[in-house]
Amino acid sequence: MWRKVLAAATGSLLHHPWRTIACRHSTNVSSAVNSMLLRSLKDHYLEVSKMSPPTKVSPPSPFTIVKGSLDGSGPVLKRSYGDHEEISISVMRLANIIPGGAGEDDGDDSINQLFLHVDVSKPGQQDSLHFLCGLYPDALGIHSISMRPKAESSGFLILPSQYNGPVFEDLDERMRDALHSYIEERGINEDLFPFLQAWLYVKDHRNLMRWFKSVGTFINENKSAKYS
Structure with missing residues (x-):
């Protein structure tokens, strides 16, 4: 019984070999793209994490x-x-x-x-x-x-x-x-x-760090993307 099933499956693959090849090729390309994207996200995350925060400024009293x-x-x-x-x-x-409302000439x-x-x-x-x-x-x-x-x-x-x-x-x-x-x-x-102004810099920095990390976690299906 198992020989007949195996033979039938093998025959099907021999008649349509491109199905296996295409699937394997697609999987390899997808894995390579994901790996490249994850490396890029991690590199940018590390680069942004090394940026020096602005000088701490307190709000004017009594705010x-x-x-x-x-x-x-x-x-x-x-x-x-x-x-x-x-x-x-x-x-x-x-x-x-x-977005883009202020032109490049606006400095x-x-x-x-x-x-x-x-x-x-x-x-x-x-x-x-x-x-x-x-x-x-x-x-x-x-x-x-x-x-x-x-x-x-x-x-x-x-x-x-x-x-x-x-x-x-x-x-x-x-x-x-x-x-x-x-x-x-x-x-x-x-x-x-x-x-x-200083508060917005800190907020933008946090948001950018969070974005790199959350996108990396999503791309990595097992959610084990690590940034260190």
Whole structure:
């Protein structure tokens, strides 16, 4: 019985030898590609791991760093103002909003231009006052102001579901100046730039390291990719 089965299988292979050859060739190529990719991922991981972190910078007082913010997408800094206001700040780079939006001729502009989402909330109020600002090493400008539903995590991915208010530039100069004074009085100014810039470097470095490692683990089916 077993001889008949073996003979039938052997005969099938002799009539269609390319099936075995193609399968073996495909497996070998796939294994070689995976090995090459894993080596490249590991090399890049090790290279990035040797990069020196930026000089440690503390946020300007009285802002404090939100715990776990490096691993999340919510607020980075928070503070209390007066007896009733809570202020939180989220940050991201222009390149993260519009990939390639800053041209090659812009030099360091894309690095030195940060976007802040500033939420001012009060207890008992369902909505918070939300400012979208552009932050530079020597200046801060307001792009828009809106009222948004208060959330436990005022991350910058939360979108408003109601009227956003007028375009900031359409407001008269006196009101624009008053709104700038309003947030400056609450510590929202260019003094935040050194800390937020350094914080973003650390976050980007962590994300890149995590990306190399997670892709390597996925490619390596037995999840034994080791980086040391």
